[in-house]
Amino acid sequence: MATDDDGERDPLFRYDEPIFADEDLLRISHLPGPNRIVGRDEHMQKVAEALNPAIFGQEPTHLFIFGKTGTGKSLISRSVSKRVENEAEHEGVNVRTAFIDCGEQTTEASVIKTIGRELNDPNETGIKVPQRGLGTGDYYDRLWQIIDTCSDVVIVILDEIDMLEDDEVLRKLSRAGENRRVTDSTIGIIGISNKIDFPDELNERVKSSFAHDELVFPPYDAHQLVDILQNRADAFRDGVLSDDAVPLTAALAAQEHGDARKAIDILRNAGRIATKQEDEVVTEEHVYAAKEKTEADRFAELIEGAPTQAKAILLALTLLTENKPRDQFPTQQIYRQYQTIASDLDMDPLSERRVQEILQEQDFLNVINSETKGRGRGRGVHTKHRLLEEPEIVKKVLNRDSRIADLGI
Incomplete structure (x- = not known):
């Protein structure tokens, strides 16, 4: 606790939180429980159908998911995979999930290394996956050992898959069982992209070996965005959201191709602006100011x-x-x-x-x-x-x- 020499709190900081009850509910990295996910029942069911065999230790169906930013692709993939892990445990099956952001891990070696590090339990495998110092083939060798030792089924989620410099990783992961790279486990792949024509860009070797289903996520409409935001409204203290705050946020985000991620960002920033201005209620003015800040922040990320x-x-x-x-x-x-x-x-x-x-x-x-x-x-x-x-x-x-x-x- 920050105090001055007299034991008083440091006036540089604030120690109250008049607007937010749990701001983490509005963070993009937050994975909400199933009861908070709305507007995607049909798509969630289709992802579940693809992954369902994993519950019984069988190979899932590979899946490509397409849709604009903020349409729930990553959220649904992560949420359903987590539920598969839980259900498989009841069957005595060990399902593990590795989520890879291909916008950050763009090379074949970095993807394989990251999957290995996410899945590895060194105490169980006796294997180390160093950040650097190994060739791509060595990282693959260690990954196959980790998968066979630590899991019955592995679900690999490749977010922003179109950012990969080389799609050879798809071929090798999808054929690992067929080529006897893994013998005691199976691998299912979910590739996520906002480019619906991405499969056309795959090289011919990958196209011929990577059998998969495809699923398209449409943008959310304003009504769905209202439901999404209301399902996270308990991020705020009771009574601090004006009646217009959520509908206006949803309407502004619906104009921007139905981006739920942007809607959540706007509402969070509106709360932060209200806090900074020491206002007791989040109003329309805060929402409009938050929209401008959210757009500037997101655009800055793109050109940073x-x-x-x-x-x-x-x-x-x-x-x-x-x-x-x-x-x-x-x-x-x-x-x-x-x-x-x-x-x-x-x-x-x-x-x-x-x-x-x-x-x-x-x-x-x-x-x-x-x-x-x-x-x-x-x-x-x-x-x-x-x-x-x-x-x-x-x-x-x-x-x-x-x-x-x-x-x-």
């Missing part, structure tokens, strides 16, 4: 660490969008605007080809949307780009870079 050149290109598209909201702009037009910005920043401009590549990278990260269309027979193709966030939000985030801020735009 990007070089100033990439930010200058994004600023070029942003300035064009300010003049013509919701328009699409060809690469050449963005490039001309970027050249002016690069000059103002006293930077050597990149080539138009390199600018096009960076725009493609931003499209992959869902910062912008790019569409390539043919000009007609014999006339080639052209690409147009559209900003996915409000220009004011983008400029606010870009201005966190001191060089961009010096432009005073």
Whole structure:
């Protein structure tokens, strides 16, 4: 406990919590109990059907799950897998789950290493899985031993699977039993992506060996988002949420493709803003302020660490969008605007080809949307780009870079 020399609490900090009763219920990492999951009964049932054989020690059906961010893909996969683990225990079957964020673990070696570390019990296996120092083949060898020793069935959840640099890991995991890499256990794979055409991008060897079912999660509507938020309303103290706070939060998130994750973020940030302002009730004003903060925070995550050149290109598209909201702009037009910005920043401009590549990278990260269309027979193709966030939000985030801020735009 922080105290001064007289035993009084340090006035730098606050020691009351007038708004939140349990803020953890609103954290994205929180895995709610089944009674708090709403609007996905049908999809939960289909995931359960795929994983059901694991309860009896049999191989689950491999599954690809598609849907936009915040539609419950990861939540349902983790929740159903946990329930499978519990039910299997009643049957004397040991089911273990490894959840891998492929946005962070992008290489084959890092995925296998992380699965091994999540599943391993060194006291049981006598195996160590070091952070570095082994080749990919060595990590596989240790993983197979860990799986056979520690489990009857392993469920591997590969979130953001489209971020993997190499899809060979899918082939090796799915064929581990057939190739006698594991003999006392089986492996089921759930791949999660927001790109519904991801399976088309798999190499032919993987396509031919990775038999799977597919499931699409649609966006939540406003009514479902209200139910989701009301099921977490006990994160707040009684009486601190105004009657309009939850419906407004749901309506704002429904406009953004039905993103439940964003809705929860907005409501949490609204509570934090009310706390900071020492208000007793979370109101519409807090929700609107929270929406802007949530968008800025999420956008900042997408471009955090990007070089100033990439930010200058994004600023070029942003300035064009300010003049013509919701328009699409060809690469050449963005490039001309970027050249002016690069000059103002006293930077050597990149080539138009390199600018096009960076725009493609931003499209992959869902910062912008790019569409390539043919000009007609014999006339080639052209690409147009559209900003996915409000220009004011983008400029606010870009201005966190001191060089961009010096432009005073």
